[in-house]
Amino acid sequence: MISRLLSLLCLRSPPKPSLSAWPSTVLPTKSHVTMQCKSPTPSKYFILKKEGFALNSVKPYNLTEETADFHFTDLRQNDGGHYTCEYYSKWPHDTPSHPSNALFLLVTGYLPQPSFQAHHRGTVTAGSKVTLQCQKAGSVLGPVKFALLKVGHSTPVQTRSSTGMVSDFSLQNVTARDSGEYSCVYYQAKAPYRASGPSNLLEISVIDNHLPQDLAASTFPPQLTATSPKTPGTMTEGYTVDNLIRVGVAAAILLIVGGFLVEAWHSERLSPNKPW
Numbered sequence: 392m393i394s395r396l397l398s399l400l401c402l403r404s405p406p407k408p409s410l411s412a413w414p415s416t417v418l419p420t421k422s423h424v425t426m427q428c429k430s431p432t433p434s435k436y437f438i439l440k441k442e443g444f445a446l447n448s449v450k451p452y453n454l455t456e457e458t459a460d461f462h463f464t465d466l467r468q469n470d471g472g473h474y475t476c477e478y479y480s481k482w483p484h485d486t487p488s489h490p491s492n493a494l495f496l497l498v499t500g501y502l503p504q505p506s507f508q509a510h511h512r513g514t515v516t517a518g519s520k521v522t523l524q525c526q527k528a529g530s531v532l533g534p535v536k537f538a539l540l541k542v543g544h545s546t547p548v549q550t551r552s553s554t555g556m557v558s559d560f561s562l563q564n565v566t567a568r569d570s571g572e573y574s575c576v577y578y579q580a581k582a583p584y585r586a587s588g589p590s591n592l593l594e595i596s597v598i599d600n601h602l603p604q605d606l607a608a609s610t611f612p613p614q615l616t617a618t619s620p621k622t623p624g625t626m627t628e629g630y631t632v633d634n635l636i637r638v639g640v641a642a643a644i645l646l647i648v649g650g651f652l653v654e655a656w657h658s659e660r661l662s663p664n665k666p667w
Contacts, residue, residue, distance in 0.1 A: 405480045406431045407489035412496065415545045417538065417576065418466055419588070420500040426461045428476035428491065433457055437478045440490070442582075471498045471584040497538070499576055499586040503528035505537075507575050507590035510559075515597050521562040525575035525590065529556070535577045540589060542572040552580065562595075570597045 408430040418424055428437045428449075436450040437459035449459040459478075463470060475490040510522040525537045537558035538547040551558040558577075562569055573593045578586035 405478070405486060405488040408437075408476055408478050408491045410474060410476045410491040410494045412494060412545060416495060417497045417499060417540060417547060417586075417589075420466055420468070420498055422466050424463045424466060424496065426463070426474060426476070426494065427458055428461070428478065429458045430478040430480070430488065431457070432480055434459075434478035434480055435485070437476055440475050440477070441472050443475075466498045468498055468501050468583055468585060471496055471578075471586070472582060497576070497578055497584060497586050499578075500588045501585045502531055502577070502587035504588045505575055505577055505590045507573075507593055509593060509595070515565060515595060517566050517597055517599050518564050521565055521569070521595060523560045523562070523573060523575070523593065524557055525560065525577065526557040527577045527587070531577075531587075534580060536580050537575060537577045540574045540576065542574075542592070548573075565595075565597045567597050567599065570595060 408428050410426060410428050412424050412426050414424070426439065428439065430437070433456060434451060436448055438448045439446050439461045447461055449461065451457075451459055459476075461476075473493040473495050475493050477490050478488050479485050480488065505528065506526045508524050510524060511520070515521055523539065525539070527535055527537075534552065534554045537551045537553060537560075539549040539551075539560040541548050549560050551560065560575070571594070573595060574589040574591065576587050576589050578584055
């Protein structure tokens with residue numbers, strides 16, 4: 392009975408791993424990406440597959456590690472597609488795991504840029520609905536998929552299939568977490584998954600509806616924006632003004648202290664009880 396249970400355990404595949412990509416699963420051509428396969432237990436080695444075909448295998452640095460990194464440089468269109476990973480556990484001996492959930496990598500910049508706009512105008516208050524519309528270029532024919540992207544997120548926020556020119560993305564019951572910069576891309580639904588470059592960024596600010604009306608009214612509506620970071624000259628100028636203020640305050644304090652010291656010295660000299 393015990394031997395039978397052991398044999399059944401040996402035939403059972405280990406739990407499936409997870410596969411993630413950094414910095415994102417949607418990246419421009421000629422960029423770099425690292426895919427990490429993570430197993431629930433220490434493993435002997437890991438295998439990365441694309442569309443079911445093995446691409447590479449990696450051994451961990453030591454047998455206590457549970458992750459393996461696969462590096463891609465100078466990404467091209469043919470690097471796009473569905474990736475999975477597997478691992479071989481130490482025990483039972485050389486037993487392969489189930490494959491991870493598929494990770495879809497999209498390499499952008501091969502179709503014209505889409506247009507991107509918000510249906511909602513006015514202050515975006517918490518709990519409301521925001522609809523964002525992505526429109527592909529008129530020269531691109533056939534069905535495509537649209538993806539809504541957010542700066543700081545490694546995977547698309549939403550994806551939609553469409554046979555038309557546009558696709559709407561709805562953000563329901565928005566909160567402060569939905570604030571940020573959004574863009575969209577569209578791509579072919581089948582290999583080689585040709586994808587557009589990302590649209591212009593659309594910045595959305597969500598205001599808590601418990602704030603005073605005058606403060607809420609001061610916020611801008613969702614609109615296409617081009618954020619202009621501070622230039623080094625502007626930052627240097629700000630630092631110079633701050634330093635001048637600090638120097639001025641320090642000088643004033645020194646003058647006051649010096650005045651007190653001079654007055655004390657002068658009073659001591661004029662004191663009649665002091666021997667000369």
